Each structure stands twice: as structure tokens, then as C-alpha cells.
Amino acid sequence: MSAYLQTRMTTASDVSITLDGFSRSFGAITALDDVDLTIDGPQIVGVAGPNGSGKTTLIRCLLGLLRPSNGSARVNDTDPADLRSTERARIGYMPQHEAVYNDLTVRENVDFFARLYGVRDREAAVERAIEFVDLGERTDAAVTELSGGMVRRTSLACALVHDPDVLLLDEPTVGVDPELRASMWTSFRERRDAGALMMVSTHYLGEATNCDRVLFLRDGRVLAFDAPESFLDATGTTDLEDAFLALLDRRTATNRDGTGTPGADDAVEVVR
Numbered sequence: 203m204s205a206y207l208q209t210r211m212t213t214a215s216d217v218s219i220t221l222d223g224f225s226r227s228f229g230a231i232t233a234l235d236d237v238d239l240t241i242d243g244p245q246i247v248g249v250a251g252p253n254g255s256g257k258t259t260l261i262r263c264l265l266g267l268l269r270p271s272n273g274s275a276r277v278n279d280t281d282p283a284d285l286r287s288t289e290r291a292r293i294g295y296m297p298q299h300e301a302v303y304n305d306l307t308v309r310e311n312v313d314f315f316a317r318l319y320g321v322r323d324r325e326a327a328v329e330r331a332i333e334f335v336d337l338g339e340r341t342d343a344a345v346t347e348l349s350g351g352m353v354r355r356t357s358l359a360c361a362l363v364h365d366p367d368v369l370l371l372d373e374p375t376v377g378v379d380p381e382l383r384a385s386m387w388t389s390f391r392e393r394r395d396a397g398a399l400m401m402v403s404t405h406y407l408g409e410a411t412n413c414d415r416v417l418f419l420r421d422g423r424v425l426a427f428d429a430p431e432s433f434l435d436a437t438g439t440t441d442l443e444d445a446f447l448a449l450l451d452r453r454t455a456t457n458r459d460g461t462g463t464p465g466a467d468d469a470v471e472v473v474r
């Protein structure tokens with residue numbers, strides 16, 4: 203484990219995310235529809251689902267950037283709209299589209315975010331975050347000189363320079379090559395082991411196996427929420443893509459028989 207994480211090992215983590223009957227609409231579009239969710243303690247939760255299923259909306263709601271149309275959300279037991287700056291500093295956010303400055307170097311970008319959060323011992327924190335994403339050799343390169351994967355890693359360093367224990371990462375591995383993706387997931391697991399709760403949205407269902415639990419969304423509704431291996435066992439499939447399709451079939455069949463929700467015979471509990 204890196205020195206970075208050794209310095210932040212927590213003894214008891216009180217990280218949590220809950221949603222209760224949470225819905226969010228944009229005009230006629232219901233982006234999130236009556237979502238109930240309880241996530242307690244350090245873990246990696248993958249958020250998967252087709253385009254437009256509500257992944258980004260979920261993350262933006264948890265940040266307090268969007269208010270619910272109905273229901274409520276809590277992050278570390280506080281409504282995201284009521285988070286004070288100290289509580290907000292416990293949360294790290296990596297947006298889907300890079301939020302780094304092209305004309306600044308890697309170090310300058312990460313330092314900028316460290317300043318925003320009022321990080322103490324800033325220089326060391328910036329170095330640690332850059333080391334964590336393995337960009338030590340490109341510290342002084344301008345963002346315009348970096349590859350796409352390196353830009354994603356810079357963005358990740360900006361999201362965690364203030365040492366948050368709740369990380370909301372919107373498609374952090376998109377456009378990143380397989381080798382780098384594997385090393386990012388190793389880093390995520392290290393952070394989880396150091397006490398962080400991470401919510402990671404992804405299009406790559408295959409990489410959701412790196413998560414402790416996977417939240418499958420479809421049309422803004424929770425299709426299922428369980429451990430990856432439980433999905434495979436319950437659907438008799440060997441990869442999550444097939445499991446997701448099997449769940450979709452099952453849901454469609456259940457809807458056809460008029461019950462609207464899976465019955466008691468369904469092997470996968472829809473929401474735990």
C-alpha cells in the first residue's frame with residue numbers, strides 16, 4: 203500500500219449514503235424514479251446501466267447539485283443540500299467530463315484543487331495525490347501534452363487531493379487503456395481498504411466485478427443491487443453483461459405478467 207494511504211488508515215469509518223424514495227425529474231423525463239438505497243461503511247459500489255439510465259443524475263444528486271423532485275438523500279447522514287464546508291470536504295468528485303485546466307500543468311491543477319479545499323500541508327498532499335495516480339514523471343507537463351488516460355488520472359488526483367472518504371467518480375475509466383484501468387481499480391481498492399466509500403459509475407460491465415456491490419439502473423429505477431458474484435450465481439451466467447441482460451429479461455417477463463416487480467421466486471433480491 204502506498205505511503206499516501208498508510209497515512210490515512212481509519213480505525214472506524216462512518217461513511218454512508220442513503221436514498222429514500224428518491225426521484226428526480228427534468229420536465230417530462232424521470233431520470234431517477236423512487237430509488238431506495240442504503241450503503242453503509244467502506245466499500246466500492248459500481249453504478250451500471252445503459253445510456254440515460256440515471257447514473258450521472260444520481261451522483262449529482264448526492265453532491266447536492268440537484269435537488270430531489272420527491273424523497274430524500276443523505277451522505278454521511280446529512281442532506282447533501284445542508285453539507286457544511288467541513289462535511290463537503292469529506293467528499294471527492296470526479297466528473298464525467300474533465301474539469302482540469304488545459305493550460306496548467308498536472309501539479310498546478312492538483313494544487314489548485316488543494317487550495318480550493320484549504321488543504322493543510324498542501325505541497326505534500328499534492329505530491330501524494332500525483333503519486334497515487336502514478337503521474338510523478340509528468341508532474342510538470344501541461345494538460346495539453348498528456349494522453350487522454352493521463353488527463354483522466356490528473357482529474358482523479360484533483361478529486362482526491364483533499365483526502366475525502368466518500369468518492370463519487372463518474373466514469374473514471376472511460377477512454378483509459380486496459381492496463382491503466384486495472385491499476386486504477388487497484389488504487390480504488392486500496393482507498394476502500396483505507397476506509398473510503400466509493401461510488402463508481404461505469405459503462406464497462408466487465409469491470410464492475412471489481413466492485414463489492416453493483417447497482418444496476420434502468421430508466422431511472424433500481425433493477426438490482428447486489429454483489430457481482432451473487433448476480434452470476436442467481437442468473438447462471440459467467441459475466442456481468444449476460445447477468446444484466448438476464449435480469450432485464452426477467453424484469454420484462456415479470457412486467458408482462460402484470461405484477462410489476464419480481465416475485466418471491468426471483469433469485470436476485472432487487473434491492474438489499
Ligand SMILES: Nc1ncnc2c1ncn2[C@@H]1O[C@H](COP(=O)(O)OP(=O)(O)OP(=O)(O)O)[C@@H](O)[C@H]1O
Nearest residue numbers: 228231232233251252253254255256257258259260
Ligand atoms: N439537466 C438535464 N436536463 C434535462 N434532462 C436531463 C438533464 N440531466 C439528465 N437528463 C436526462 O435524465 C436522464 C438520465 O440522464 P443521466 O445523465 O443521469 O444518465 P446516465 O446513466 O448518466 O447516462 P450516460 O451513460 O449516457 O452518461 C436522461 O434521459 C437525460 O437526458
